[in-house]
Amino acid sequence: MAPMVLAYIVSIAVALGLCGLLVQVTGGSATKVLSAMLDGSIRDAGAWGLTISTATPLLIVAIGTIVQGKAGMSNIGQEGQFLIGAGGAAFVATRMNAPGFVIITTSLLVGAVAAGIWALLPAIFKFTRKVPEVMSTLLMLFIADQLAQYALTKRWFLASRSTDSRVNNGETLKAGAHMPTFEVFGNAISWSAVIAIVLTIAVGLMLARTTTGFRIRMLGLNERTARRAGVSAALIGGGALVFSGVAAGLAGGIYLTSDIGPGRFTAGISSNLGWQGLLVALLARQRAALAIPMAFVFAALRTGSGYLAATGVDRQIADVVQAMLVLALLVPPAIQAYQEQRRGGAA
């Protein structure tokens, strides 16, 4: 175990070192970048509250991704499911007249259900027509994109009803339709962070301790055995796929109603949160508990990159760091597996 931990440390150090080198070579200062990122994500007043609020949608997407990954499914359309969830939530939130609590709950539910239905289609395609879910979820992501664009051209759908502006934007959310926050040491933290943590614990327990969780894991480890043991691949696997869609949709709704989002539906509202949530799940290596710190790290890179303008280094460096981190965590197990394969012959 110890050499493995060392391998991870070395690999992450190399990845971060390469990113630093990249900044230096292109005329920036790596230490300034690091310092600005830390200011933006943790050190400045209210910064870590912002980072936690940003981590929330990432964590929720990741939790759903972990469940379907455990079941052996490969949904990669979270970005689209997120968009559908945000759109569904916006449709309700901008139309309802009710106390804020009721609006928020209803719109989050509607968004989650809409995304769940969106993810149900690939599940149906897979179990009736054997269409690989990895392709169908990917293709549906782009259809979701166009659907969102279309929705923003129609007033009866999601386009803003109050202005005559030509820019296709969604109706701005009412003040009461925003997720409330609570304050910890001057950091405003969204209540959705609590939802995310509770969801993570619930899913972790469900996977580890319940019959359903056992069935999900069995299906992912060996489909044939699972079928013999009476696990319905369509029900459990499809259910896991739908659950990941629901989670991504919930994340979309939460981002829409949060104070860190644009405050209205836009075509670009998902802003890679779906993809990044998927990466968080990959980094956490399908462990729910690990997803929490990973989501925080990714969120810190997001919030920290907002502070980079002053250093003269382009904020896209945050994307590079994220991808390099994922690659770095893929390398040690890959090399280990390769060595075992060479040594043992048969895997």
Added chain:
Amino acid sequence: MIAAGGAIWDVLTTDSTYSSTMRFSTLLALAAIGEWIAERAGTMNISVEGMILTGAFTAALGSHWTGNVWLGLLLGILGGLGVASIQANMAHRFGTNQFVVGLTLNVLAIGLTAFLDAQISPQVTATGTLGIPILKDIPLIGTALFDQSWIQYFLYPLIPLAWWAMYRTRWGLELRCVGENPQAGDVTGIDVNKRRRQSVYVCGMFAGLAGAYLTLGQTGTFGADGVSGRGFLALAAVIFGGWALKGAIGGALLFGAFQAAGSVFQALGYKANPQLLLSMPYVMALATMLVLATRSRKPAALARPFVRGLA
């Protein structure tokens, strides 16, 4: 009904329909050939998007540094190959999940090209157009096919060449074999993962060429927006084409037409729903998979990693 028919007739008889279609289709077709080769050998190569993007950027870099279009083109191909070498070795040497690697590479390519573009802002020398005498005067399609950047002309010989390599050489047979039945290939002495790595390298070079075409032959500047999603569109074209080369090329032409159609309809004074047009390729690729599922023309071992001894 008659009005719609008239609109379509007008669009079909306009030169610019075909030239704007080719502006999209050339890139898609180049990338689709590469993706087709990779998929026939068993890799669902979703990092083709990152390969095109990287190729587009390194081509801009090459042009910026040397001022020479040929060197730009070469560097574009090498850029695609660079991404491919990570994809190929991680997935088919170290046994990492190919989608995980592909996804990560796409994120890396988006971040890295945007970052470097902002830091360096390369100046690109574009190719301009090169008209082929006589052929370019063919009505309707002459301009689209024979009065374009010379990079587009690479596409024409590459299509039969790819077909010949896949169906008439031993190497191609082995590639198709490791995509259909890697266990059988392994028994006959083919190094399965080596062939798969090679197929990804080839895909990377095609995608890099597609990216270089975009930068050097078309826009004359590097722009990530020009790529966004085209790699996935090329992937959809391969699926839509039922994993046959002519199908993939047909898909690329059709999807290019969908991308061009919106602006052509508008230019002629007709209304068309752009979102519907732009989502059609993905809907059609999905529909193809739903219909073809039972006929199963998909390479049998597509996206299945090969580990010796595991059936």
